């Protein structure tokens with residue numbers, strides 16, 4: 001069984017062969033151009049192929065991210081490109097690759113792994129929990145009515161990839177510093193992923209466009225989008241597909257939404273991976289017209305429990321003993337005393353202490369960035385309160401100011 005399978009990293013030349021299982025696993029053809037493009041961002045020493053003899057039957061990798069957490073940031077393994085051939089499924093190959101990826105994350109002192117899940121069930125078994133939630137909407141353009149006129153003192157400019165690569169990151173960085181769940185972006189990620197107009201992602205829409213918003217010559221925000229033109233006998237009914245809209249202040253964010261909703265020959269505006277709550281919920285006269293939906297966002301896995309808990313900040317002072325169950329990373333399994341003062345915490349093993357709360361690592365992941373509260377876990381039967389009042393105390397400690405969001409797809 002898994003012992004017939006060997007894992008190793010690819011050389012530069014071997015990379016296309018190593019990712020070949022992904023086309024089959026995802027039921028789609030991944031073009032040579034897409035594989036070549038991945039070379040700009042992939043970290044070969046963090047990529048692994050699973051071999052049955054000399055056939056690559058599975059693959060997976062990780063990016064070296066900085067992940068914003070409440071009050072700071074940590075190194076995080078951004079797990080990506082996971083696939084196993086249908087001929088080799090359910091034999092523990094993913095389990096073997098996940099072990100490899102987590103071992104490497106530990107060596108690199110990354111206490112957290114983060115990913116976008118094709119199916120959450122796969123990763124919950126490995127201790128991932130819902131780290132962020134995302135919203136999505138599609139609203140008919142004629143239903144976008146702002147409660148009050150939004151002032152737009154600046155101007156918009158469509159820019160090429162070079163100018164966007166130079167100017168957009170400053171805005172993103174400002175937002176990243178204060179938003180748990182966001183990850184840093186290298187120049188290569190900006191140029192070859194975020195801004196790159198990959199034809200294989202167009203899905204019938206037009207080219208990727210990049211607009212920046214400036215006030216007095218200073219960039220205050222940007223939007224990356226495509227438009228999908230369409231007509232019927234009643235006239236134009238195109239869609240604006242917003243990939244990302246980021247602003248350094250609320251006024252600029254409002255101006256950007258006004259601009260997006262004013263694009264000509266458009267019948268609706270669609271956005272994905274957006275925050276929750278969404279500012280349009282409070283900006284529009286009829287927010288229900290957004291048809292806002294909520295889905296899971298990124299999933300996080302706490303690999304080093306004490307390291308992760310010590311890396312974030314706390315909103316109050318106090319002490320809690322957590323009894324954490326972790327079958328896949330047994331070093332986390334057991335009782336831990338979290339002592340918080342002046343915004344930071346020390347976390348130490350406390351094998352003999354009476355627990356205040358018992359829960360699973362995936363539950364810690366759900367509250368870690370602020371997506372959920374301990375009270376939410378309790379309603380779902382996912383935490384046990386062993387001392388009365390401990391859930392309220394835990395929520396007071398873990399309370400965060402900014403709703404977490406992962407806006408980078410990887």
Ligand SMILES: CC(C)(COP(=O)(O)OP(=O)(O)OC[C@H]1O[C@@H](n2cnc3c(N)ncnc32)[C@H](O)[C@@H]1OP(=O)(O)O)[C@@H](O)C(=O)NCCC(=O)NCCS
Nearest residue numbers: 025082083084089090091092093094095117118121122125
């Ligand atoms: C998901 C995938 C990589 C799993 O690979 P695998 O080698 O079959 O997984 P393993 O045999 O190591 O399974 C590990 C555990 O996850 C479970 N699991 C695997 N795939 C699952 C799925 N799709 N749904 C629910 N559970 C799943 C297994 O049952 C097993 O649990 P167990 O240890 O309790 O028995 C493979 O099915 C695949 O390539 N799927 C299509 C592509 C995809 O979705 N990739 C993920 C991208 S984010």
